[in-house]
Amino acid sequence: MQELIEKARVLVEALPYIRKFRSRTVVVKVGGRAMDDAATRAAFAEDLILLHWVGIDLVVVHGGGPQIGEMLGRLGIESRFVDGLRITDDRTMEVVEMVLGGLVNKELVRVIHAKGGRAVGLTGKDGGLAVARRLGAVGPDRVDPGRVGEVVRVNAEVLRRLAGEFIPVIAPIALDDAGTTLNVNADPFAAKLAVALGAEKLVLLTDVQGVKDARGALVPTLDAARARALIADGTIQGGMIPKVDNALAALYEGVHKVHIIDGRIEHALLLEIFTDRGVGTELIP
Numbered sequence: 001m002q003e004l005i006e007k008a009r010v011l012v013e014a015l016p017y018i019r020k021f022r023s024r025t026v027v028v029k030v031g032g033r034a035m036d037d038a039a040t041r042a043a044f045a046e047d048l049i050l051l052h053w054v055g056i057d058l059v060v061v062h063g064g065g066p067q068i069g070e071m072l073g074r075l076g077i078e079s080r081f082v083d084g085l086r087i088t089d090d091r092t093m094e095v096v097e098m099v100l101g102g103l104v105n106k107e108l109v110r111v112i113h114a115k116g117g118r119a120v121g122l123t124g125k126d127g128g129l130a131v132a133r134r135l136g137a138v139g140p141d142r143v144d145p146g147r148v149g150e151v152v153r154v155n156a157e158v159l160r161r162l163a164g165e166f167i168p169v170i171a172p173i174a175l176d177d178a179g180t181t182l183n184v185n186a187d188p189f190a191a192k193l194a195v196a197l198g199a200e201k202l203v204l205l206t207d208v209q210g211v212k213d214a215r216g217a218l219v220p221t222l223d224a225a226r227a228r229a230l231i232a233d234g235t236i237q238g239g240m241i242p243k244v245d246n247a248l249a250a251l252y253e254g255v256h257k258v259h260i261i262d263g264r265i266e267h268a269l270l271l272e273i274f275t276d277r278g279v280g281t282e283l284i285p
Contacts, residue, residue, distance in 0.1 A: 014274035022055035024200035029190035047269035049117035061190035064104040100171040124174035127158040132174035149182030154196035191250040205263030210281035
């Protein structure tokens with residue numbers, strides 16, 4: 001009986017959040033590493049379906065770096081990076097589009113359908129959803145990253161037409177104004193969509209617990225000023241810096257909250273959105 005009572009308490013705890021976020025937009029970015037195993041993908045799909053059923057308008061953006069690297073290795077193509085960006089020549093771009101827009105995207109759509117949901121797989125190319133421009137030279141040696149871009153325009157109407165009926169699952173690939181396909185980092189891609197949609201939340205599911213302080217303890221809530229201070233003093237470092245920078249940019253442009261959470265935790269998305277404490281770091285303006 002006690003176990004049943006605890007389940008009821010969890011539902012009651014979720015109720016004000018369901019009421020608050022119903023009919024609001026939540027953009028979820030999931031990294032390739034967070035989707036590495038079947039059990040994690042299944043739990044993530046269940047979270048999405050529940051959020052969708054209670055009336056939250058979801059948009060999912062996925063990465064796929066490990067999967068791209070594996071396929072490039074199979075084909076004998078070297079993976080090269082500068083400042084965390086994959087150097088993308090024409091041959092690499094073909095593999096990126098095949099893996100992101102095909103294998104990873106359709107597997108996530110398949111799992112959502114298998115769990116009883118309704119999803120539509122897209123890339124930024126579909127319906128002119130996202131238009132990008134090529135990045136300039138990067139890194140201290142000013143290396144040309146090739147067909148790597150950043151989103152400059154979003155046609156949010158494409159996603160608004162799907163809202164309430166389907167869960168859009170989007171691969172971060174976009175066209176530039178000349179019609180060339182570009183590889184876009186999934187974090188800023190998701191942030192641009194969140195801004196264009198006026199999202200209530202942007203959730204970044206990754207393979208780390210969240211932002212940690214100098215003692216290594218998780219920081220549950222972080223405002224913009226403290227986030228910048230932690231970057232300046234070196235507490236936030238490495239791959240977490242661009243994640244926090246993208247989060248701050250999204251907050252500055254109107255997204256209400258950004259969450260960085262560990263996507264390897266079972267039902268991490270529900271725990272972060274529907275419980276008082278959450279499981280990662282919540283960034284606020």
